[in-house]
Amino acid sequence: MTPAAIRIDDLLFRWRPDAAPAVCLRGLQVDAGKSLFLHGPSGAGKSTLLNLLGGVLLPERGRIEVLGQVLGDLPAARRDAFRADHLGFIFQQFNLLPWLSALENVLLPCRFSRRRAQRAGDPVAEARRLLAALDLAAPVHDAPAAELSVGQQQRVAAARALIGRPEIVIADEPTSALDAARQDAFIDLLLAEAKAVASTVVFVSHDQRLAAHFDASFALAGELPA
Ligand SMILES: Nc1ncnc2c1ncn2[C@@H]1O[C@H](COP(=O)(O)OP(=O)(O)OP(=O)(O)O)[C@@H](O)[C@H]1O
Ligand SMILES: [Mg+2]
Known part of the structure; x- marks a missing residue:
């Protein structure tokens, strides 16, 4: 049996005690090395669920197990270290540091995680290899992030999410839509790189057209009654 990379049971999260649940789901499992497409309308709780998977937020009820570790069992500092070591995040607004170059942004996880740095081998060479594999030409590597197009x-x-071969890569689709052909090409490159190192991928989008790229999909229904 393939071990589960992510296992969620009976999850409930509210932003405030009097608010409707932002995430409420009975169960979800993602097997190691597989890709999951997570979809649902705007406000359905997709980004909230990704923050729960990263241990940035903790659920009011339920259990989230990542790589066999129950996140709620770890104190906050250990959760941060666990996230830096094992999870690569592509944020909805990218969260690049604008004054750093593309290359320096890619290297950031190696500064926060010794494990990621070791697994990258020669981090600068690996960062340049990943940027090239994602179709970014050498001059772009040294440009400040602030000067890049949205697609770049x-x-x-x-x-940055892929460097140091994290076991899990989590991608929150940008709201500013790229054109369909570019988005398809981006997903194919991301999945190819993840597959080459057997990483598990969770990719979020409201665009169900993209589901065909992934091994499995899961729908978040949206706001539920309190
Ligand atoms: N920091 C926050 N504080 C309070 N409520 C929040 C916060 N972030 C999100 N919410 C609420 O939680 C719900 C789910 O939001 P979330 O951002 O997870 O949705 P989403 O599915 O990612 O939407 P989108 O497709 O627009 O990115 C929404 O009702 C939103 O208003
Ligand atoms: Mg979102």
Whole structure:
């Protein structure tokens, strides 16, 4: 049996005690090395669920197990270290540091995680390899992130998520839509790089057209009654 990379049971999260649940789901499992497409309308709780998977937020009820570790069992500092070591995040707004170059942004996880740095081998060479694999030419590697197009920023964010071979790569689709052909090409590059190192991928989008790229999909229904 393939071990589960992510296992969620009976999850409930509210932003405030009097608010409707932002995420409420009975169960979800993602097997190691597989890709999951997570979809649902705006406000359905997709980004909230990704923050729960990263241990940035903790659920009011339920259990989230990542790589066999129950996140709620770890104190906050250990959760941060666990996230830095094992999870690569592509944020919805990318969260690149604008004054750093593309290359320096890709190298950031190696500064926060010794494990990621070791697994990258020669981090600078690996960062350049990933940027090139994601179709970014050498001059772009040294440009400040602030000067990149949205599509280029997305690929820099992907290279940053992939460096050091984290077991899980989590991607929150940017709201500012790229054209369909570019988005398809981006997903194919991301999945190819993840597959080459057997990483598990969770990719979020409201665009169900993209589901065909992934091994499985899961729908978040949206706001539920309190
Ligand atoms: N920081 C926050 N504080 C309070 N409520 C929040 C916060 N972030 C999100 N919410 C609420 O939680 C719900 C789910 O939001 P979330 O951002 O997870 O949706 P989403 O599915 O990612 O939407 P989108 O497709 O627009 O990115 C929404 O009702 C939103 O208003
Ligand atoms: Mg979102």
